[in-house]
Amino acid sequence: MRIGIDMMGGDYAPQEAVKGVVQYLQSSSAIDVTLIGDEQQVKSLLTDAPPTVRFVHAPDVIGMQEHPTKALKEKTNSSIAIGFKLLATGEIDAFISAGNTGAMMVGTFYSIKSIEGVLRPTISTIIPKLDGSFSLLLDVGLNADCKAENLLQFAILGSLYAQHILKIDDPKVGLVNVGEEEGKGNLLAQAAYPLLKASEQINFLGNIEGRDILQGKADVMVCEGFTGNVILKMAESLYDVAVHRGLKDDEYFHRFHYENYGGTPILGVSKPVIIGHGISEAPAFKNMIILAQKMLESDLLGKMKSCFVA
Amino acid sequence: MRIGIDMMGGDYAPQEAVKGVVQYLQSSSAIDVTLIGDEQQVKSLLTDAPPTVRFVHAPDVIGMQEHPTKALKEKTNSSIAIGFKLLATGEIDAFISAGNTGAMMVGTFYSIKSIEGVLRPTISTIIPKLDGSFSLLLDVGLNADCKAENLLQFAILGSLYAQHILKIDDPKVGLVNVGEEEGKGNLLAQAAYPLLKASEQINFLGNIEGRDILQGKADVMVCEGFTGNVILKMAESLYDVAVHRGLKDDEYFHRFHYENYGGTPILGVSKPVIIGHGISEAPAFKNMIILAQKMLESDLLGKMKSCFVA
Structure with a gap:
């Protein structure tokens, strides 16, 4: 299983996102991560990444104040748009971002389905x-x-x-x-x-x-x-x-x-999506990755799906 | 001007209500008070009341858990029912109680009018x-x-x-x-x-x-x-x-x-009515009397009425 992380989202990206990923990798290697963002920038900050870490280049960023629907439609090479594409196609199993909350909502509802019955x-x-x-x-x-x-x-x-x-x-x-x-x-x-x-x-x-x-x-x-x-x-x-x-x-x-709780998952959709605070620093990123890991390992989504079967 | 106080309302009545009145009288004599409740009980606790203090006997009490409308209708000799009668006829200019909140609401709406336009x-x-x-x-x-x-x-x-x-x-x-x-x-x-x-x-x-x-x-x-x-x-x-x-x-x-704020006035009705917390102790009663005094002295109700004139 793989967790995708928007490295460009939040006020202190990509530095704090990178630091959070490093902190996570130091504490656990249970789940692999895919880092989505400006590849050159992210790689320059994360010089000794283990081979399991995947990088996906996303040259664009959706700003915190941009109109969610418009931005997602126009910036197809943004980290959020690419993250949702990877999530929809199954290349990642969960997606985390501290970026534009509205764009994360819109992306969730357009890219992945609600759990049937929700x-x-x-x-x-x-x-x-x-x-x-x-x-x-x-x-x-x-x-x-x-x-x-x-x-x-x-x-x-x-x-x-x-x-x-x-x-x-x-x-x-x-x-x-x-x-x-x-x-x-x-x-x-x-x-x-x-x-x-x-x-x-x-x-x-x-x-x-x-x-x-x-x-x-x-x-x-x-x-x-x-x-x-x-x-x-x-x-x-x-x-x-x-x-x-x-x-x-x-x-x-x-x-x-x-920072202690990291981020908010959208519940009731078919895959884990976690939205972080715009001011997220490293511990918040780390905690969001841990939360995504728990959601995947416990098969929370599978349990939710079986609860809403008619 | 006169402020009426329900001496039987609240969990610690009449003791704390009496203490609160005494504290008020020690700090101010700007406005006279009418004490509504079991006259014998109240008088026995307030032995050296100044001559400006009026007592109105109310042998009944509406309990905290009683149904407001039913209790007000049946217990016409309760301190809350008598308080509203005095307020409606102008014998008191404001009414305070830490008793049954619902009965205070119902009493307010049945006894005195809303400000025209509210x-x-x-x-x-x-x-x-x-x-x-x-x-x-x-x-x-x-x-x-x-x-x-x-x-x-x-x-x-x-x-x-x-x-x-x-x-x-x-x-x-x-x-x-x-x-x-x-x-x-x-x-x-x-x-x-x-x-x-x-x-x-x-x-x-x-x-x-x-x-x-x-x-x-x-x-x-x-x-x-x-x-x-x-x-x-x-x-x-x-x-x-x-x-x-x-x-x-x-x-x-x-x-x-x-205790620091004492009570909540009902705003938008034509006379000051203040509802206290059921657990009110002496300082809360004192502060409610001071609040009623401020409402009367500032002619707050007159100012509200002129704001809602069409």
Whole structure:
């Protein structure tokens, strides 16, 4: 199996991407990597690459501010466009980029299919729990408006991710809501509750409130992508708050630093695609490669596919 | 002018309510108070009340778990029902309770009118900024589903509150959203943005993201009550997180302790009604009385009414 990495994506590319690859190769050689980008630039930074490392030349870059659809269409020699071509043809088995998020989304939906039965793919984030473990929050921005059926599917996808990647047995699913009791919430939450309750594919805990998010009451927290995105960015800002308060080294707050989780996989599509933060540095790249490796080795996608077979 | 206080509302009533009233009376005698509750109980705890303090006997209490509409209808001698009667007839000019929140909402809507032109009254919360000042977030749970017009009205009501109660000149309004650019967001945020932008009654900053909430980028943050409630409770939980991390005395995190802001006024109704946390102790009661005093002395309601005149 092979993981493809966009070496030109992100604010500190290709230097930090190269450093991240080197860190990964030093810690593991379980999975081979294909480095996609300006071959000369990348090779000059990675002088003693092992023979298993493949290079694929991509002379163009899609900038962070470019229009995703337009850029992907016009820049067929960009690292993102070539990455998706390799993924679609099976030359790589997973694709990672810290580049233009929109282009990664569009590329995913045009190049590889959704898992059959999945209405809307989703993106998630890790939220550190006070006890040292992690919970998963989804959707965090791909689907700003949702139907109840979408939330049920996010719960199923998130449960599988929590089980096989975060190694949580029988993960507890919570519906993000404004009160504990059934019947609380906006129209969407009211409609989603009975679907989640009736599902035999998840371990539904009931509603969780804003105060339960950091406390880690649930292992998988489900909501539409508007609320989820606000929660994600508010949680991420806790690291900055801690730095501002002189608590940079506090173990708990440090875990909100984006580098620790590396990137966000798109869940519900048929192959692993991981999107990194634009400001990704080496540890983030390394952690994204490790995450892709876990997704491949655990056959997470195969498990997701079998869950959505009619 | 007179402020009515429900002495029987909240988990620690009437003891903490009495203590809060005593603390208020020691610090100020600007506004008279009417204490509503079991007269014998309250008087036995408040032995040397000044002659300006009025007592109104209310032998019944609406419990925290009772059904709001049913309880208000049946318990006409409860402190909340009597409080609203006094407010409606003008015997008190503001009403405060830490009792059953639902009953306070229902009581408000049945006893006193919305300000003419206000489609939906709203509730707000104070969010501490890193620089030591405060911003206002609304709606935080009264309106889980909203239309764009509601968000515009929340922005106007919140701006007046920020100006006259928080003493912020020309408060900057931010629309809580998933991205900075115009056009981002769910259907509601997309529809609300141009209304906020076009309004001459507010100083619209544009979109703000989750990361801007604690950083305090805007003075008034507007969203529907679902997202707002999740933000509010997540922010409140920062105090508990800080306690858990041994940072109880950190000046910033301590400001998330609910006691510091006391209670939440219902904005958009024709008289001041303030709802306290069920776990309110003496300082929270004192601060709610001070807030009611500020609302009356600044004629906030008069200013709101003149803003919504067609």
